Amino acid sequence: MVKAGRKSRAPGRSGAAPTRDRIVDAAIETLKSHGFAGASAREIARTGGFHPALIFYHFGSISDLLLAALGETSSRRMESYRAEVEQARTLPELVEAAARIYREDLESGHIKVLAELIAASSSFPEMGPRISELVEPWETFARETIERALAGSPLAALLPPDELAHAVVALYLGMELLTHLDRDRSGVQALFQRASTLAPVLSALLPGAPERGDPR
């Protein structure tokens, strides 16, 4: 159900559910449930119900599979993000959307996959550059969203969108990790709550920012 439905580009027949996709799905699932350290070939294979060695045949190594898994979940998630964020025009709406997205992500575990691999790249520096490539679209996305929200506002000069975008990505990442630490979401929820209280105030102070729903 969650499949991109493209033709199998690697060995495999082009019908039904290519093994390759099954492996990627199993890897995502395993990363969510067991983390990076628990995402061994054997565990992934157990999750997906196939033989461990299939991973090496199709991907060459665990790292390559995990990177592919991140790429897959990342692009799937990007679609949802875009859809939700495009709806939001005012700053309050944007904050609302961000909170909703974050909650969804936390529950579905998509951010976790990203956080796991970013954290893991400390131990495996050779993965760094490739993960970096997969993070970049997120920074770009954040920057574009911020640019739209601050368009015409004097704040854009004080807080350049690209720097803000970097900070937002870092903040999301840090929150994800801290949240999983004690399985307590209250800290993050409080932050979003605060942000949604503050957003209208800030919005009122920024005459240049788009305020679609404002009956002027």
Next chain:
Amino acid sequence: MVKAGRKSRAPGRSGAAPTRDRIVDAAIETLKSHGFAGASAREIARTGGFHPALIFYHFGSISDLLLAALGETSSRRMESYRAEVEQARTLPELVEAAARIYREDLESGHIKVLAELIAASSSFPEMGPRISELVEPWETFARETIERALAGSPLAALLPPDELAHAVVALYLGMELLTHLDRDRSGVQALFQRASTLAPVLSALLPGAPERGDPR
């Protein structure tokens, strides 16, 4: 409680450089250089020049050693932090101190140890609560610092120090991970640069905040 006294409370004589301390130091060093995944008993032992099994004799398990290592580096670091931050009274000074501290930490690798273990706790949930205990002092420290900086300011009502503290810790953590990803500090440096540009402005807008050294 992890450890407190200088006297070896576990087996060991109380003279010179107890094995226990050598092991902790080796663990810290290994976490910095090889990350969590690379911090195996064998690797730590190789770093410290002792037999791997000593770890199990003195600490019982790798996890327990790693937690002890985090506790040690954390309390060492907390001292430096307090010393530097107590100097700062104005907001600009505080930002300056934060940037300096962050740079030191990045170079010495202390934050990395924290980030490694926090990330690792995703894979080993049983470590979560204990790491959480070790993170708490940092949130408290951040909160107290923020409280002092915002004392008497109306901003404190809009941005409660405890929520801000949580966000700051998350941001530091996220920045640390992103920085190590591509070994590029420019993003973070830009942020601190921006913060130090903004701090005086913000400070001027907040009449309640303490502004000790303002001779102009």
Next chain:
DNA sequence: GTCTATACTTGGATAGAC
């Protein structure tokens, strides 16, 4: 009481079977 040799388990990866 302190430390080492060694057992046992799990993991990544390949050589060869269908």
Next chain:
DNA sequence: GTCTATCCAAGTATAGAC
């Protein structure tokens, strides 16, 4: 062309030597 049985390295932890 697709998948499985199997090998070897690395990991944790204990049973026993100094």
